[in-house]
Amino acid sequence: MHPGTPFVIEVNPHIPPRLSRLTELADNLWYSWDQPTRTLFARLHSGLWDKVKHNPKAFLKRVDEDRLNEAADDHIFRGNYNRVLSAFDTYMREPQCLDMPLDLKPGDLIAYFCAEFGFHESFPVYSGGLGILAGDHCKSASDLRLPFVAVGLLYRQGYFSQRIDSDGHQIATYTDSDFEDLPIHPALNEEGKELCITIELPGRKVAVKVWEVYVGHVRLYLLDTDLPGNRPEDRDITHQLYGGDRSTRIQQEIVLGVGGARALEQLGLKPTVFHINEGHAAFLIVERIRRKVKAGLSFHAALEVVAASTVFTTHTPVPAGHDHFAEDMIWDYFREVCNDLGIPREEFLKLGGAGYGKEFNMTRLALSGSRYHNGVSRIHGTVSSRILSDMWPQIRPEESPMDYITNGVHVPTFLAEVWQDLFDQQLGYEWRRHRTDVAFWEKVADIPDHLFWSAHQTLKSKMLHSVRSLVANQHLRNYGSVARLERMLKFTNPLDPNVLTIGFARRFATYKRATLLFENMDWLRTTLKDADRPVLFIFAGKAHPADKPGQELIRRIYEVSHWPEFEGNLLMVEAYNLSLARRLVSGCDVWLNTPIYPLEASGTSGIKAAMNGVINLSITDGWWDEGYDGSNGWAIKPTPESFDDTRRDQEDSRDLYELLQDQVIPMYYRRNELGFSSEWVRMAKRSIITLLPSFSSTRMVMEYVNKFYGPASRQWRRYSGGIFNVAHDLATWKVKVRQAWHGVRLNRLNEPEKRILFGKSTPLAVAVTLNGLAPEDIRVEVLVGRASKNGQDKNLQILTMKPGKVEGRECLFHLELNPQMCGKLLYRLRVYPYHESLTHPFEMGLMVWL
Ligand SMILES: *Cc1c(COP(=O)(O)O)cnc(C)c1O
DSSP states (O other): OOOOOOOOOOOOOOOOGGTTTTTHHHHHHGTTTTHHHHHHHHOOHHHHHHHHHHHHHHHHHHSSSHHHHHHHHHHHHHHHHHHHHHHHHHHHHHSSOOOOOOOTTTTTTTEEOOOOOOSSSSOOOOOHHHHHHHHHHHHHHHHOOEEHHHHOOOBOSOEEEEEETSSOOOOEEOEEEEEGGGHHHHBOTTTTBOEEEEEEEEEEEEEEEEEEETTTTEEEEEEEEEEEESSSSHHHHSSSSOOSSSSHHHHHHHHIEEEEEHHHTTOOOOOOOOESSSSGGGGHHHHHHHHHTTTTTHHHHHHHHHTTEEEEEESSSSGGOOOOEHHHHHHHHHHHHHHHHOOHHHHHHHHTTTTTTTTTHHHHHHTTOEEEEEEEHHHHHHHHHHGGGGSSTTTGGGSSEEEEOOOOOHHHHHSSSSHHHHHHHOOOGGGGGGGTTTTTGGGGGOOOOOHHHHHHHHHHHHHHHHHHHHHHHEEEEETTOOHHHHHTTTTOTTOOSSSEEEESSSOOOOOOOOOTGOOOOOHHHHHHHOOTTTTEEEEOOOTTTOOOOHHHHHHHHHHTSSSGGGGGEEEEEOOOOHHHHHHHHHEEEEEEEEOOOOOOOOOOOOHHHHHHHHHEEEEOOOOHHHOSSSSSEEEOOOTTTSSOHHHHHHHHHHHHHHHHIIIIIIHHOOTTTTTSSSSHHHHHHHHHHHHHHTTHHHHHHHHHHIIIIHHHHHHHHHHSSSTHHHHHHHHHHHHHHHGGGOOEEEEESSOOOOOOOOOOOOEEEEEEEEEEGGGGGGEEEEEEEETTTTOSSOOEEEOOOOOEEEETEEEEEEEEEOOOSSSSSEEEEEEEEOTOOOSSTTTTTTEEOO
């Protein structure tokens, strides 16, 4: 032991003038999707690069000045440096690198709110899929040059780092980020001063600092309460991602929603659309309404303007994924706001679906305050409209305003550099411009099989190398023997990447059933005993520290991987993060996903795998239900939801076993004279061809633009024009409709005909009891379709009936029904409120059927 206190001092090098723009590269998250930029830093000092967790800014502060000077004098290094800069400058200068029509007008601005953003392992403000998706959304917005800003929170501690001890227990460690090392700057207000805003919490004000991050062309603003002037407990609000208790959570969400809206205002930004990505940011709605009310609008008119310009995306059907707060807690925080809004307590609570014993739910709030809503895959859209059907009580879930946009993945971030280089060579550089062009990608079929296979094998070796060192580290730290380590790693050999390798890496939530493979140990034993056709399963992922059953899954895999008969065949790898994720999704042969249908809202790791030619073997849930086409991977058809969990596990696992033993393993080992399986290569190519263009985040963001951002911007203009007349009229009209609706009835006036000849028509006439509404306030429709087993066919012809005389309290509607097909048809009649300014025809949730 040395005597005395050690004092820390960090010595930062001068960056030589010839390399001065390295700091600029370190300051733009462009490096998170441009591998050559990262390689440039790594080449300066690869040991230090790993030590600083691939963080360019931290790297530049710690690297030796001698090394920098040496690099500045090295013309090869300078050549690389200039190439990287020229690519960066081109990206930043080019107006748009993709040539797509986008439904936006000058002046439109999209503000995207999310509680986490995952760009790169060097910037730990994310935990998992949601954050990575938000990061990819921003990256694609930058690629598309969208008018787009993002808002989130700056956490002192991101998600934990994971270790696994000798009993298979997960050890979570949180570390503080040094903000000096992050690619962030204090945001400046219009006067050029560091921007700080205030929010109100019960009995006090809290100062919030705004930081700015460059994501290519896009600006991300992150909010931070850790300021000397705040009380200690308020400084802690943004301390940890999803940390603390319920109070911390509501405070974080107030900082994000309310603080975020104020930050944008102070920055002089005037968004025309707000996108709430998952319910955490939904208080944004309350703040925007409050501001409109303060400016003189009624609460209801304000709600209409705000909702018509708000998009809300829900990300999970699992109830634990939806935040809710006790009524009393909400009231503590929002009593004053409710006063400002001029509405009674009950009405405020109703925005979040609270009352009658229910808590205030952030998903409900987000739905109440938005007119564009979506799930993240076709199945998830349907499931969400079922779960949330009471938001639109009289609308059938198939017609509810809950839409879907299937998730995508940012290709430059997750497509390994080896593939990018091969595509440059074989498809030409323009593949980058054709990211969503389905026909273009057919060219992948023409890449010579041996080149394709060798690209895959290179990536597999890199992955095996990383996994080997992680497992060795873990094993030796836990005092395991070297002999055993050798046995554990016998199939993890970067020099011989010829063992079929199946990967499973993601969050360890129980519904994802990481241990489904262990349903039938006898089967597993028999299959893995075949010495000629070995199989390696690699598992990685974190369980939330509060999720004991999730951690138990990790422990179970760890335990089974140490049974003598499975040594070498199963690995539970620690320290899952974005960097390991990129390695695994590009380096395995097969990507496995076995969630309980329909709980995997989308899933994105399988998409990352697919674009790297790693073949998916998954339950057809989430994105895979849309992606699987019979030629591009393997599908496990889920057992019906009505079966109990035990039976579902049994049946799904039996499907999995059969696919592995009958198809996956034999196909992999049917090798040709060149040493690989041609069938395998064909399927891997199909995976890239069919899935890369359709599941890129470029396609996803373009869908958001054309379906939501463009229309919402137009609604915003329409509603807010003049003195907000449209919003005001619509709000008044809705109040009138809601009061009258209980008395609206539909009565048929003529006897239905049972049989007509083709070409003839039959008159339909109904009387609608208006109960005070005008004929223009409603729309009466006839839905015609073929009779099918379960009622009416899905392909319906919808006809609008014409209003006639008003007689007393009733209005007559009529139509000549003239079907265009023969056979047994069904038709139904319905009435619902209609106003030309509605955003969605059924947004009021009201409809009466005859
Ligand atoms: C892609 C990704 C996820 C999401 O994976 P799912 O398959 O959607 O569960 C989680 N974590 C990281 C680090 C990822 O890169």
